[in-house]
Amino acid sequence: MLYAGFMSTAPPPLPRPEDAVGQSELELLQLDTGPVVDEPCLRADAARNRARLLEAAERLVAEHGAAGVTMEAVAAAACVGKGTVFRRFGDRTGLLAALLDHSERKFQAALLSGPPPLGPGAPPVERLRAFGCAMLRRSIDELDLQLAAEPSADRRHTFAPRRFLRGHLALLLRQAVPEGDSELLSHTLMAYLDVALLHHLTEQCGMPAERLREGWLDLVARVTRTEPPAA
Amino acid sequence: MLYAGFMSTAPPPLPRPEDAVGQSELELLQLDTGPVVDEPCLRADAARNRARLLEAAERLVAEHGAAGVTMEAVAAAACVGKGTVFRRFGDRTGLLAALLDHSERKFQAALLSGPPPLGPGAPPVERLRAFGCAMLRRSIDELDLQLAAEPSADRRHTFAPRRFLRGHLALLLRQAVPEGDSELLSHTLMAYLDVALLHHLTEQCGMPAERLREGWLDLVARVTRTEPPAA
DNA sequence: AAGAAAACTGGACCGCGGTCCGTTTGGGAT
DNA sequence: ATCCCAAACGGACCGCGGTCCAGTTTTCTT
Structure with missing residues (x-):
């Protein structure tokens, strides 16, 4: 198992939010290479939505501060369903x-x-x-x-x-x-x-x-x- | 002002939850006497409800652990409105x-x-x-x-x-x-x-x-x- | 005893985080 | 070009913390 999961329950079809800034278990050996490197081929639409979401979130932070970043607002601003946000990032802190x-x-x-x-x-x-x-x-x-x-x-x-x-x-x-x-x-x-x-x-x-x-x-x-x- | 408030906004008619385990500002002088001492004459029904609520909460902790202590559950178990719980204790941590x-x-x-x-x-x-x-x-x-x-x-x-x-x-x-x-x-x-x-x-x-x-x-x-x- | 002010009550209401599940879609295999 | 299914989607749905306010109860005043 390469990643330390962030979620309490990770059902098989939901492989785990890739972008939860995961760290390899190698971290203790100082060989951590970070999460995105191994982000294994995200489907085209998923990648598109991920970018949209991050951009939307960034905009919301700029406009209303971190407190203004609600999952619903981000989803709406990115023209994406709420479920997608959670699937991608696991939860708000993710x-x-x-x-x-x-x-x-x-x-x-x-x-x-x-x-x-x-x-x-x-x-x-x-x-x-x-x-x-x-x-x-x-x-x-x-x-x-x-x-x-x-x-x-x-x-x-x-x-x-x-x-x-x-x-x-x-x-x-x-x-x-x-x-x-x-x-x-x-x-x-x-x-x-x-x-x-x-x-x-x-x-x-x-x-x-x-x-x-x-x-x-x-x-x-x-x-x-x-x-x-x-x- | 004797107490450090816990709530962000404390409208005048809501004098502030008395039981938020407040400490006198004297704490730095090591003369803190705690909250209940100065709890200034709680109305009879309020005192009754407060006792009910604490007892109910204690029971819930015993039965379902701290996680089982939802404000609604406590209110229901004490046969009291939800608003009452918040008026008395400010919020969950209170x-x-x-x-x-x-x-x-x-x-x-x-x-x-x-x-x-x-x-x-x-x-x-x-x-x-x-x-x-x-x-x-x-x-x-x-x-x-x-x-x-x-x-x-x-x-x-x-x-x-x-x-x-x-x-x-x-x-x-x-x-x-x-x-x-x-x-x-x-x-x-x-x-x-x-x-x-x-x-x-x-x-x-x-x-x-x-x-x-x-x-x-x-x-x-x-x-x-x-x-x-x-x- | 009566009336008025103050304190308290309770449940409808809101927003948000998080879950669920029926539907759609991308992209490899044939 | 077609088929197929895992992967991704999206929005209805849930529960909880917290707010609000119209109505009730207590206590004070005279």
Whole structure:
């Protein structure tokens, strides 16, 4: 089984929404190549409708914000039946995730094969620092969409992109903190970068991004028991 | 204004759901006395209905789990109109929170005036350790209810009980880590105790509670830059 | 005791996420 | 060109959370 499914029940004739930004199970090996690559020959009409839907969704986001993206509205705007939207994207968060797919893919690529310190080549602690700063930047950029794309509480942690990022953190932590429980620590670090938390701190508390950045560097220093970089 | 409201719009004649497990704004001063104390004279029929509703909800939880607690079902089981449920509890999470209110209140009392190390009297680092262990125990006990009672992503961090607990952590951290950003660090520590995360780790990953406990002790040690207690 | 204001009630109503299933269509096989 | 069926379609349908408001009940005032 190549994909981790997003849906609770996946009846055979519904092979699974292809575009649910699935990740290969290889993600833990850092060989994840992303979802679309293996999207195996979508039927012509299906591909057409998929494009229509994404375009319509994008327009709706631009016009009414992420909250305005109702499944019905997207379907109507794309001149497509509601069932089609669900068949293609599984559920609302799947659709939103597909909208964020491009950015996600770029980010993953930067981690796996981009220039250091984000990509390989730099010492792990430095990569940890860079990771957080990049995540902060990206999340704050796309706050509303990211927030709306957050899956329900019980699926949040099995959500493929998140699993990938957390796995990456765990990898770096294994190198930087060999004596620690890198699984648990990776969850802790991920939580600092949680979209809902960022939203709360920036929008509701008015906290400046710079403070969040410093907080991250400090947290990494404490967790790895190193000294923070010179300010 | 004594209470932090839970609802987006609170028309004057709807004074606000009293039982939304509201917390006084004094919470940051550690003087929070909880919601029911000041519940100012509920009308006789309203009190009767409130009791009926809570009892019905409790029964439904016992019978069908937290997922079975639909607002309509509770209303029907209590022989009460749907509108009444919403007037009283604001929304679904308000109702669930009311169910957890007793436990919550007990926990807060233990923090404010219970015996050390959970209550005052022990050194801050020890209190931090005890706090996490107690939270872990409680959250794992009531996992399904706590999970269902989790508010939507954009309200999670303004949710009163959580604010109180986080404030408490921040207080301890200010003492234990005077040079750090105790606000941000408190968010980090709270995140480790997040119900959804705990659910994922215990139920979905099968992680034993003991490991979570050790993870907490280790995290506290790193964050406070102290040595973990002897195992 | 009576009347008026305030608080409460309940169920009709709405919108949205998600499912179902009868119908249509694309595209490989013959 | 024809046939065939898996794949895709689409919209009726469902359940639930949440709102609204006309009508009822309680409590306060005099």
